Amino acid sequence: MSNRIDEHRISLRDNAVRFARDQLSMDIAASDRAGTFHRDGWQKCAEFGLISMAIPKDRGGAGAPLSDLLTVMEGLGYGCEDLGLLFSLNAHLWTVAMPLAIHGTPEQRLRFLPGLMDGSLIGANGSTEEEAGSDVFSMRTHAVRDGDSYILNGSKTYITNAPIADLCVIYATVDPTLGPLGITAFLVETTNPGIELSSPLEKMGMRTAQMGRITLKDCRVPADAILGREGRGVKVFESAMEHERGCILATTLGAMSRSLEACITHARKRRQFGQPIGKNQAISHRIADMKVNLDAARELVYRVGRLKDAGKDAMMEAACAKLFVSETYTKFSLDALRIYGAQGYLADSPTERELRNSIASVIYSGTSDIQRNIIASELGL
Numbered sequence: 001m002s003n004r005i006d007e008h009r010i011s012l013r014d015n016a017v018r019f020a021r022d023q024l025s026m027d028i029a030a031s032d033r034a035g036t037f038h039r040d041g042w043q044k045c046a047e048f049g050l051i052s053m054a055i056p057k058d059r060g061g062a063g064a065p066l067s068d069l070l071t072v073m074e075g076l077g078y079g080c081e082d083l084g085l086l087f088s089l090n091a092h093l094w095t096v097a098m099p100l101a102i103h104g105t106p107e108q109r110l111r112f113l114p115g116l117m118d119g120s121l122i123g124a125n126g127s128t129e130e131e132a133g134s135d136v137f138s139m140r141t142h143a144v145r146d147g148d149s150y151i152l153n154g155s156k157t158y159i160t161n162a163p164i165a166d167l168c169v170i171y172a173t174v175d176p177t178l179g180p181l182g183i184t185a186f187l188v189e190t191t192n193p194g195i196e197l198s199s200p201l202e203k204m205g206m207r208t209a210q211m212g213r214i215t216l217k218d219c220r221v222p223a224d225a226i227l228g229r230e231g232r233g234v235k236v237f238e239s240a241m242e243h244e245r246g247c248i249l250a251t252t253l254g255a256m257s258r259s260l261e262a263c264i265t266h267a268r269k270r271r272q273f274g275q276p277i278g279k280n281q282a283i284s285h286r287i288a289d290m291k292v293n294l295d296a297a298r299e300l301v302y303r304v305g306r307l308k309d310a311g312k313d314a315m316m317e318a319a320c321a322k323l324f325v326s327e328t329y330t331k332f333s334l335d336a337l338r339i340y341g342a343q344g345y346l347a348d349s350p351t352e353r354e355l356r357n358s359i360a361s362v363i364y365s366g367t368s369d370i371q372r373n374i375i376a377s378e379l380g381l
């Protein structure tokens with residue numbers, strides 16, 4: 001049985017690597033420098049089935065186990081150097097498409113899910129505000145009921161996909177005195193009057209993913225634009241975050257595997273003091289530690305997949321995965337750069353780009369400190 005699963009996973013991963021190499025290859029240095037979002041790559045990933053794969057069958061998706069999707073994500077991260085594109089797709093999947101599949105009404109699902117799955121619609125999740133980052137439920141964006149509609153006012157920032165989004169999940173409070181119990185999720189189309197999307201914000205890494213602000217000025221949406229129920233936005237948010245924290249870093253497992261192989265090759269080839277640098281334990285032990293940390297990171301990600309596939313809660317395990325994989329990824333990327341020396345420090349080198357990309361991972365979907373807070377609270381502290 002377990003051999004069959006292994007073979008199935010190997011074939012899924014190999015297929016994803018082949019697809020990424022054939023269909024998603026590009027001049028990544030130039031794209032990264034220019035901050036180019038590859039819409040054609042987005043479309044190809046959607047046609048490959050990436051978005052629909054884990055959406056349940058009764059919601060129109062393929063209903064594959066989450067563990068299979070994680071395997072595909074890992075393969076894409078190995079075969080595709082455009083980590084920004086994969087990050088954009090993950091944000092879209094975990095914080096818009098999946099919450100809509102889980103919490104949406106039949107009408108909402110019918111209206112938006114096909115487009116979110118086939119690549120024609122791009123989703124963005126608007127929770128963070130200038131004054132509400134880690135303390136996200138202190139948000140000021142508010143929604144006031146007016147007859148059959150709500151009027152939204154406020155501003156969201158650092159939102160992945162915002163400059164190019166078609167559909168946003170906007171979190172707003174219907175009553176600030178209620179705290180988290182006032183938070184409500186709304187589905188807002190970007191063609192709606194009163195919603196403005198900024199141009200992309202320049203950032204250090206993940207430059208091919210577009211990040212921006214969303215401003216809502218007297219933005220009127222129908223009452224049936226609520227995702228879930230009024231005052232139950234935290235539930236939608238938490239379920240989106242459980243998926244996102246647990247799964248968004250699966251692509252980085254592939255990226256780290258690719259980097260590890262490159263480091264081993266370099267450590268064998270590069271000679272100093274008359275021998276390959278890999279003959280020094282300072283280098284070989286660093287590479288051994290990279291391998292161990294990558295294997296441990298992989299286990300934590302797939303543990304989330306197994307739990308969710310068994311219909312279990314994985315809030316703490318998702319926070320453990322997010323914390324360990326992001327911290328591993330940043331240290332791993334710095335270690336790779338050390339192994340390459342000055343060559344790895346050059347602008348546009350894969351190691352330099354990977355290090356810049358990796359740093360974002362200790363911030364998005366909740367910083368490492370916030371993951372520790374979640375784990376501690378789940379442990380009853």
Ligand SMILES: Cc1cc2nc3c(=O)[nH]c(=O)nc-3n(C[C@H](O)[C@H](O)[C@H](O)COP(=O)(O)OP(=O)(O)OC[C@H]3O[C@@H](n4cnc5c(N)ncnc54)[C@H](O)[C@@H]3O)c2cc1C
Binds near residue numbers: 373
């Ligand atoms: C690449 C990227 C993509 C993003 N995409 C999105 C998106 O699509 N949608 C969205 O809504 N947001 C998005 N964000 C925003 C992200 O969710 C926030 O940046 C994050 O929640 C942290 O908020 P902050 O940046 O305001 O930091 P702050 O909350 O100001 O934190 C600053 C520092 O204080 C620490 N800190 C704060 N409170 C505590 C505490 N209680 N205990 C211990 N330490 C604490 C933090 O860990 C951090 O080190 C994205 C961010 C990045 C970098």
